Amino acid sequence: MTATAPGPTRLWLAELAWSPSGGLRRDVLIEASGERITAVTPEAGEQPQDRVTRLAGLTMPGLANAHSHAFHRALRGITQAGRGTFWTWRERMYEVASRLDPDSYLELATAVYAEMALAGISCVGEFHYLHHGPDGTRYADPNQMGRALVEAARRAGIRITLLDTCYLSGGLAADGSQEPLQGTQLRFGDADATAWAARAAELWSGPGMPGPDARPGAAIHSVRAVPPGQMPPVVAWARERGAPLHVHLSEQVAENRACLAAHGRTPAQVLEDAGALGPRATAVHATHLSASDVRLLGESRSHVCFCPTTEADLADGIGPAGALTAAGSPLTIGSDSHAVIDLLEEARRVELDERLASGQRGHFSAAELATAATATGHASLGWPEAGDIAPGGLADLVTVALDSPRTAGAGTATALESVVFGATAADVRHVVIGGRDVVADSRHLLVPDVSGKLAAAITATLDHDHGRSGHWDGPDLP
Numbered sequence: 001m002t003a004t005a006p007g008p009t010r011l012w013l014a015e016l017a018w019s020p021s022g023g024l025r026r027d028v029l030i031e032a033s034g035e036r037i038t039a040v041t042p043e044a045g046e047q048p049q050d051r052v053t054r055l056a057g058l059t060m061p062g063l064a065n066a067h068s069h070a071f072h073r074a075l076r077g078i079t080q081a082g083r084g085t086f087w088t089w090r091e092r093m094y095e096v097a098s099r100l101d102p103d104s105y106l107e108l109a110t111a112v113y114a115e116m117a118l119a120g121i122s123c124v125g126e127f128h129y130l131h132h133g134p135d136g137t138r139y140a141d142p143n144q145m146g147r148a149l150v151e152a153a154r155r156a157g158i159r160i161t162l163l164d165t166c167y168l169s170g171g172l173a174a175d176g177s178q179e180p181l182q183g184t185q186l187r188f189g190d191a192d193a194t195a196w197a198a199r200a201a202e203l204w205s206g207p208g209m210p211g212p213d214a215r216p217g218a219a220i221h222s223v224r225a226v227p228p229g230q231m232p233p234v235v236a237w238a239r240e241r242g243a244p245l246h247v248h249l250s251e252q253v254a255e256n257r258a259c260l261a262a263h264g265r266t267p268a269q270v271l272e273d274a275g276a277l278g279p280r281a282t283a284v285h286a287t288h289l290s291a292s293d294v295r296l297l298g299e300s301r302s303h304v305c306f307c308p309t310t311e312a313d314l315a316d317g318i319g320p321a322g323a324l325t326a327a328g329s330p331l332t333i334g335s336d337s338h339a340v341i342d343l344l345e346e347a348r349r350v351e352l353d354e355r356l357a358s359g360q361r362g363h364f365s366a367a368e369l370a371t372a373a374t375a376t377g378h379a380s381l382g383w384p385e386a387g388d389i390a391p392g393g394l395a396d397l398v399t400v401a402l403d404s405p406r407t408a409g410a411g412t413a414t415a416l417e418s419v420v421f422g423a424t425a426a427d428v429r430h431v432v433i434g435g436r437d438v439v440a441d442s443r444h445l446l447v448p449d450v451s452g453k454l455a456a457a458i459t460a461t462l463d464h465d466h467g468r469s470g471h472w473d474g475p476d477l478p
């Protein structure tokens with residue numbers, strides 16, 4: 001690798017800054033050279049106007065969205081109409097999945113990642129399984145969809161860990177057998193885990209890959225989609241690269257039931273036996289766990305990623321966040337199906353859901369929730385040098401207004417509580433990623449009209465392909 005020249009020196013003066021290592025501090029002078037922070041000086045006092053960029057409000061490290069399926073954004077609203085279950089929702093999701101190609105996915109994902117940047121997200125973990133063409137035919141470049149996602153993140157100015165997802169079977173039958181991929185699922189599949197590993201490796205060996213703002217990761221979709229005997233090649237792929245390994249775990253009771261019937265073990269036990277748990281692992285959802293599952297995850301120091309708005313939207317249930325963190329699992333946050341893209345909302349819901357489930361307040365502090373959304377989330381995505389405001393770290397900053405209708409009147413000492421429990425994505429004013437301004441005054445500087453781009457990309461996706469399946473009418477209205 002050739003050394004790159006250090007980038008320009010920049011200085012910001014944050015009225016208030018909070019970081020996992022420094023806590024809440026006033027008048028914080030943050031200095032960066034290129035993409036790295038070189039100095040952090042609290043109580044810095046007045047600085048020459050022409051020397052510094054002033055950040056009014058509360059500045060935090062950039063937020064890490066540890067679990068995303070970018071194309072689900074097209075379902076927002078549609079799946080809220082009518083009734084249904086997780087499984088009827090999945091049918092709608094498959095229909096959207098059937099409509100995308102590399103060009104339309106690039107447009108949609110760029111818009112979605114731009115929406116994330118506006119919400120203060122500087123890094124996304126994209127749990128990517130939409131690999132192939134309709135009916136499963138490989139594109140000429142079998143990683144064309146993955147490349148589209150990496151390019152989308154670049155265009156939106158955010159970092160990405162592409163969690164290339166192994167997805168081999170259509171589900172677990174009542175008799176315990178793995179069902180074949182069917183319909184849209186054919187797009188998700190590789191012949192076996194060895195074929196998955198070869199394809200996933202090829203993505204990162206091309207010219208210009210991975211690039212400075214993209215990193216590789218692996219995912220086992222779930223015990224529904226990957227038989228236990230096929231897990232070891234995925235585990236080995238991640239281990240050889242020191243890369244993150246993510247997996248959907250026990251999101252639905254039906255998944256646990258089928259797994260017990262098929263394998264005589266819970267999904268967490270299956271993963272443990274396959275060597276999939278550990279500090280590089282993230283169990284997404286972790287909703288319906290036995291006491292021994294909680295122990296397995298905690299003692300292995302596996303991360304857990306909660307996605308509360310999706311878990312509520314899909315009626316998944318409330319996972320044992322408090323028990324998991326007490327057992328040793330670091331907590332991260334994701335927006336998953338993008339029912340909303342608002343990590344502040346996701347973070348506070350972890351605490352609020354715990355209150356509803358337990359009848360008690362005060363499980364996670366604002367600082368613990370903010371750490372989940374910053375340092376821990378980045379670590380789980382393979383970016384340990386991001387998620388803090390400290391010398392040597394990546395210069396990823398998000399500034400939340402303290403003068404919006406939601407945050408006005410915030411006290412200095414409780415500014416973080418005001419932001420975590422009261423602010424929304426709409427209160428994000430500025431976002432710096434790698435020392436570069438990406439959002440200023442709530443405007444995306446690289447994607448000029450994020451709303452327009454989202455509308456165009458979603459309309460194109462849902463109206464696409466009139467000839468085959470006609471216009472998207474959505475579910476029957478109640």
Ligand SMILES: [Zn+2]
Pocket residue numbers: 067069127248284336337
């Ligand atoms: Zn998911």
